[in-house]
Amino acid sequence: MKRLLLICCVLAALDVAARTPVLVGMTDTARYFPLLAGRRVAVLANHTSVAELPGVEDRAGRPVATDAAGRVHLVDLLHARGFDVGAIFSPEHGFRGTADAGEHVSSSVDARTGIPIRSLYDGNTRRPSDEAMRSFDVLVVDMQDVGLRFYTYYIAMLRMMEACADYGHEVIVLDRPNPHGEKIDGPLLDMRYASGVGALPIPVLHGLTMGEIARMAVGEGWCAPCRLTVVACRNYAHADEYLLPVAPSPNLPTQRAVYLYPSLCLFEGTPVSVGRGTDRPFECYGHPALRGAAWTARFTPRPTAGAKHPPLEGEECRGEDLSTMPLEEARGVGLSLGWLIAACRNLGMGERFFTPMFEKLIGVGYVREMILAGASEEEIRARWTDDLVRYRTLRARYLLYE
Numbered sequence: 001m002k003r004l005l006l007i008c009c010v011l012a013a014l015d016v017a018a019r020t021p022v023l024v025g026m027t028d029t030a031r032y033f034p035l036l037a038g039r040r041v042a043v044l045a046n047h048t049s050v051a052e053l054p055g056v057e058d059r060a061g062r063p064v065a066t067d068a069a070g071r072v073h074l075v076d077l078l079h080a081r082g083f084d085v086g087a088i089f090s091p092e093h094g095f096r097g098t099a100d101a102g103e104h105v106s107s108s109v110d111a112r113t114g115i116p117i118r119s120l121y122d123g124n125t126r127r128p129s130d131e132a133m134r135s136f137d138v139l140v141v142d143m144q145d146v147g148l149r150f151y152t153y154y155i156a157m158l159r160m161m162e163a164c165a166d167y168g169h170e171v172i173v174l175d176r177p178n179p180h181g182e183k184i185d186g187p188l189l190d191m192r193y194a195s196g197v198g199a200l201p202i203p204v205l206h207g208l209t210m211g212e213i214a215r216m217a218v219g220e221g222w223c224a225p226c227r228l229t230v231v232a233c234r235n236y237a238h239a240d241e242y243l244l245p246v247a248p249s250p251n252l253p254t255q256r257a258v259y260l261y262p263s264l265c266l267f268e269g270t271p272v273s274v275g276r277g278t279d280r281p282f283e284c285y286g287h288p289a290l291r292g293a294a295w296t297a298r299f300t301p302r303p304t305a306g307a308k309h310p311p312l313e314g315e316e317c318r319g320e321d322l323s324t325m326p327l328e329e330a331r332g333v334g335l336s337l338g339w340l341i342a343a344c345r346n347l348g349m350g351e352r353f354f355t356p357m358f359e360k361l362i363g364v365g366y367v368r369e370m371i372l373a374g375a376s377e378e379e380i381r382a383r384w385t386d387d388l389v390r391y392r393t394l395r396a397r398y399l400l401y402e
Helices: 002-019 029-036 074-080 153-167 210-219 255-269 327-331 338-347 356-362 366-372 377-382 385-396
Strands: 040-045 050-052 071-073 084-090 116-119 138-142 170-174 227-231 284-287 297-299 317-321
Touching (some): 029 138, 029 170, 029 227, 040 153, 071 074, 074 084, 138 153, 153 170, 170 210, 210 227, 210 385, 255 327, 255 338, 255 356, 284 338, 338 366, 356 366, 366 377
Parallel strands (some): 040 084, 040 138, 138 170
Antiparallel strands (some): 284 317, 297 317
8 A cells, every 4th residue: 555655646746747837047036136136237038038927016016017828028027127127139030029030120119118129130230339238237138049050049149248248247148948958960060151140169959058058158268258147947857848938930930840940941051942931931841843752732932021032932832841740750850951852852953952051051061062972861960970979078068957
């Protein structure tokens, strides 16, 4: 009987653990509110900077405004609690997350709070002005990354960390899980190909959260040493499945798209469409000239809110529709070169299949060369195996989670 009772207790404990929700760094107000008191605050945030905070109130004891799903935005929270928030810095896609990748995003004012929004993608400068930097003492960073070297939110963070180091400002990162957290794959970036879509010598799938990236960048001397505090997630481990509560950008509208993004984004360095301008971005791929049993799906890119001028606009593309792939299968894809290699060989364009963007995305020059030489995916992957062994050792120094 005692043994049976013990088994039941263990099973109950496991069930509770399985149902314990992940709490993002933003929810740990007891940790970071005291760090902001009496200081001029700036925020690097976007539409993903939200969390459920049941019962949270403003200074007058009134409930803080939430969205339809009951989530509070970080800026609304800080404003309601009376912190001196003087600036919002906005990364790619803008503060509300509707701009195209790399689109000009003008500085403006947040209509809800009246706080000035200073864009990092304003088309004029990649670094805030002296006036902007002197307007605050501490920067709070909170954005949902997706764990890819070419997903650019971490680059916006690093740019601001560099500026804060020059001005002696503290940086506080409110951490969030990495939906690809347990995956580490792809070649390390050859810094000859460093660009606006790749800034650190890390793999395509790097296995880090934003807070861990910040720690690594400072620790390895890749970023100027600013005063850094990371407010960690609670109840999170890298191997945990984490379903994003908010789409991180207009062209990653679903969890499946997030899972397929590491593989399909490589097509952005080719003439092949990844479904921008459709209702299935990064859940399909195609080109007007693809032929064969594997490419029977049809789609025609049109202007949309997140893709005002999509590649192959108005042209019917033949390709593959991955939007019905089971979510667990999509989660297991990671980084695959299979679709890329097959499309390259079917189109028969040779060197014309690749654009200079391809090296910026994959991070090295040898992948293009090996594909054109007829190498298999296994042969290509073998080239980066030793690099990943060394990277895993480096990564372990900066982990905040198991």
